[in-house]
Amino acid sequence: MSYIKEINSVNNPLVRQTLVLMEKSRERKKKGLFIIEGIKELELAIKGGYALKTLFYYPELISYDTLLEYLKGVEDPPELVSISKGVFQKIAYRDSTGGIIAIAKTKEHALDHLKISSKNPLILVAEAPEKPGNIGALLRTSDAAGLDAVIITNAKSDLYNPNIIRSSVGCLFTTNIGMGTTEEVIRYLKNNNITINCAALTASKEYTSVDFTQPTAIVVGTEATGLSEEWLQESDQNIIIPMQGEIDSMNVSVSAAILIFEAIRQRKP
Structure with a gap:
């Protein structure tokens, strides 16, 4: 499982991409990606068989080891990214996320x-x-x-x-x-x-x-x-x-x- 030690800047390209995916339906459809925010939502997405691409976590709210527990059994683990308080506050919509925000792949619903x-x-x-x-x-x-x-x-x-x-x-x-x-x-x-x-x-x-x-x-x-x-x-x-x-x-x-x-x-x- 790959691991990026920390992203501190809100101007990081991955942070900017996350914000665009949150705000733009056209970008979500174009990339086939969307944002998951929160521990419960992450658990349900994993249960529902959604593929995770990137998983941001804020160490002040959730530890690396705890994060690995949530990802047990995931066949294709996502890239893990530790983020600073400033980055977390920038991309988190609500306070009750548990320190987790993920980029996941959409499913086909035809x-x-x-x-x-x-x-x-x-x-x-x-x-x-x-x-x-x-x-x-x-x-x-x-x-x-x-x-x-x-x-x-x-x-x-x-x-x-x-x-x-x-x-x-x-x-x-x-x-x-x-x-x-x-x-x-x-x-x-x-x-x-x-x-x-x-x-x-x-x-x-x-x-x-x-x-x-x-x-x-x-x-x-x-x-x-x-x-x-x-x-x-x-x-x-x-x-x-x-x-x-x-x-x-x-x-x-x-x-x-x-x-x-x-x-x-x-x-x-």
């Missing part, structure tokens, strides 16, 4: 790379989610429910946006994620005989009366516009959560959680 082993899958599909916080919350819910996959269609945000990683608390790394256009995802679901259940206000059945025990995709749209007409035309069943107040919609991650855990309840032996 639908033909999506591996679903279950014969009775439960999948969440999110159409055109924009807010990183909502995407992170959807991934946390999906992890909590043990879903077989999350599929994002017509993505408006870079999946490796640092705000998505932070808001998902690292669940991005342990969730089976696919991405594609609405047309591609509909074709994928139909080819795999997965029932399409769309959260919508029209022609809908109350969610508790819908059968989620068969191979199922729960499809949610944005709070502002809902699902596109393409989804509504291909839906096997529209589903609705009855509202008791004056509004007719909830935060997309809240709605998805209600629908997902109803499906989980129905599937219990």
Whole structure:
């Protein structure tokens, strides 16, 4: 395992590259690299099979020996870089990182790379989610429910946006994620005989009366516009959560959680 004793200057080329990867989606996509910040996130990334390229550590917060413990079992260990307090403060977004920041390689999320082993899958599909916080919350819910996959269609945000990683608390790394256009995802679901259940206000059945025990995709749209007409035309069943107040919609991650855990309840032996 290679080791750089210390980087002291915030003008170091590797430090500058890290800052660009944090801030620029285009650079992340071009290089196929992104930033992981925090011990818990690092652990989940390793568990999720992500390849680490460079690992910065601040010795005042984490020792070299402790760092090696976290990297036990990693087949291709990253370059280790000890950084000064000034460098750490420059590249750390938050104080609770535990002294660890890593450069890692992105994964491929095209639908033909999506591996679903279950014969009775439960999948969440999110159409055109924009807010990183909502995407992170959807991934946390999906992890909590043990879903077989999350599929994002017509993505408006870079999946490796640092705000998505932070808001998902690292669940991005342990969730089976696919991405594609609405047309591609509909074709994928139909080819795999997965029932399409769309959260919508029209022609809908109350969610508790819908059968989620068969191979199922729960499809949610944005709070502002809902699902596109393409989804509504291909839906096997529209589903609705009855509202008791004056509004007719909830935060997309809240709605998805209600629908997902109803499906989980129905599937219990």
